Amino acid sequence: MARKYNIQVAFIAIIVVVLLYFKQTKIKGFLIKNLYSGTPKTARTQRFPAIISNLVSEKEWEKISCVPFKVDRNISTPICIYNLTEGDNLSKVLSRGTVWQPHLIKTIQILKRDPELQLIDLGANLGTWTLSAARLGRKVLAAEMFPPTVIRLRKSIQLGNLQDLVTLVPKPLSDTRENVTIYLCRKSKMAINILMRKCSSPSPYVASTITMDDLTAYLPNGFTKAFMKIDIEGMELRVFNRSDHFLKTVDVPVILMEWRFYIRATLEPKCSYFISFMSRMDYIPFRHLAGPAGKLGPLLEDTHWLHITDLYLIKKTYLKSNFAHLQ
Numbered sequence: 001m002a003r004k005y006n007i008q009v010a011f012i013a014i015i016v017v018v019l020l021y022f023k024q025t026k027i028k029g030f031l032i033k034n035l036y037s038g039t040p041k042t043a044r045t046q047r048f049p050a051i052i053s054n055l056v057s058e059k060e061w062e063k064i065s066c067v068p069f070k071v072d073r074n075i076s077t078p079i080c081i082y083n084l085t086e087g088d089n090l091s092k093v094l095s096r097g098t099v100w101q102p103h104l105i106k107t108i109q110i111l112k113r114d115p116e117l118q119l120i121d122l123g124a125n126l127g128t129w130t131l132s133a134a135r136l137g138r139k140v141l142a143a144e145m146f147p148p149t150v151i152r153l154r155k156s157i158q159l160g161n162l163q164d165l166v167t168l169v170p171k172p173l174s175d176t177r178e179n180v181t182i183y184l185c186r187k188s189k190m191a192i193n194i195l196m197r198k199c200s201s202p203s204p205y206v207a208s209t210i211t212m213d214d215l216t217a218y219l220p221n222g223f224t225k226a227f228m229k230i231d232i233e234g235m236e237l238r239v240f241n242r243s244d245h246f247l248k249t250v251d252v253p254v255i256l257m258e259w260r261f262y263i264r265a266t267l268e269p270k271c272s273y274f275i276s277f278m279s280r281m282d283y284i285p286f287r288h289l290a291g292p293a294g295k296l297g298p299l300l301e302d303t304h305w306l307h308i309t310d311l312y313l314i315k316k317t318y319l320k321s322n323f324a325h326l327q
């Protein structure tokens with residue numbers, strides 16, 4: 001009797017071990033794939049992707065709160081945010097759900113002008129741009145380096161069922177490949193950077209950087225023409241220094257970049273180098289897209305350069321076909 005019982009126990013134990021083994025290998029099997037393509041294979045991964053389990057427990061994942069995010073008049077999608085006790089300003093704005101962000105209107109207008117335009121969102125943060133473009137049916141190549149933000153963006157993408165449209169690269173961009181510490185600036189998750197600004201304190205995260213040219217490997221199929229938004233806290237010009245291959249592979253007729261870090265550096269060679277590089281690539285600089293007055297003159301002569309926070313670059317040929325009102 002006792003012996004029979006022992007055999008039964010041993011048999012059950014073997015079955016349990018085999019099942020655990022299969023479960024383990026199954027999860028391992030799509031670890032890497034899941035990180036970038038995000039096509040969930042089972043109900044379990046759909047809810048809690050394997051890759052995330054390295055960064056956050058399932059319980060913490062469940063606790064991340066998500067709110068409706070209005071993309072256009074009557075279109076919305078879930079956006080996952082920080083707990084308001086964490087002091088992130090963007091999360092605060094999003095939790096109110098009412099603010100129609102002016103910069104988003106501009107993005108949507110640029111995309112609506114051209115149905116073939118996809119989005120490259122460098123410095124995606126919680127995904128206001130990425131989720132908007134994807135919700136409108138455009139493909140998105142997004143890069144965001146801060147793991148707690150990446151987790152939230154992953155959850156937003158899943159809840160919105162936008163996995164097929166968004167490719168998320170969870171890495172910092174630079175002009176070299178190196179291991180860097182990610183710094184937090186104030187409580188706002190919007191000011192995360194790898195340059196160690198005065199106000200910064202290290203976060204527990206270290207990451208390996210990639211260049212814009214390295215991003216070419218992540219381009220989804222059929223991703224040939226895109227609007228690029230780049231907001232990476234003072235790394236923009238350095239990142240464009242390693243971008244030739246990428247910009248030859250995908251046609252980027254419109255770029256919107258944060259310029260506020262360079263306002264006081266317009267006399268420095270790095271700015272004039274960048275502007276001449278862009279002009280060689282046939283881009284024309286604008287400070288706004290409301291009319292021809294938004295066009296900028298030469299860097300050292302046009303004083304408007306000293307006041308712009310967001311710089312638009314539009315390819316000469318695209319200006320003729322899609323932005324005739326700016327000529």
Ligand SMILES: *[C@@H]1O[C@H](CO)[C@@H](O)[C@H](O)[C@H]1NC(C)=O
Nearest residue numbers: 071072073074075076077135
């Ligand atoms: C959204 O609003 C537009 C007009 O503003 C309307 O034509 C369209 O049917 C609406 N779509 C839905 C899903 O309600």
Ligand SMILES: *[C@@H]1O[C@H](CO)[C@@H](O)[C@H](O)[C@H]1NC(C)=O
Nearest residue numbers: 063064065082083084085086
């Ligand atoms: C937000 O954080 C506070 C304090 O840590 C906690 O009590 C609360 O449950 C959190 N709220 C959510 C929605 O996670």
Ligand SMILES: *[C@@H]1O[C@H](CO)[C@@H](O)[C@H](O)[C@H]1NC(C)=O
Nearest residue numbers: 087088089090186188190191
């Ligand atoms: C966040 O909001 C607070 C108060 O509303 C403000 O003082 C602070 O400057 C904001 N920070 C950022 C980075 O916008």
Ligand SMILES: *[C@@H]1O[C@H](CO)[C@@H](O)[C@H](O)[C@H]1NC(C)=O
Nearest residue numbers: 176177178179180207208209
């Ligand atoms: C970054 O760190 C990893 C792990 O320690 C190492 O394998 C890799 O070679 C490092 N990369 C660079 C560019 O130093």
Ligand SMILES: *[C@@H]1O[C@H](CO)[C@@H](O)[C@H](O)[C@H]1NC(C)=O
Nearest residue numbers: 175237238241269270271273
């Ligand atoms: C980009 O490269 C050029 C030429 O090597 C250099 O002069 C410029 O300072 C670089 N820009 C940045 C921001 O590092």
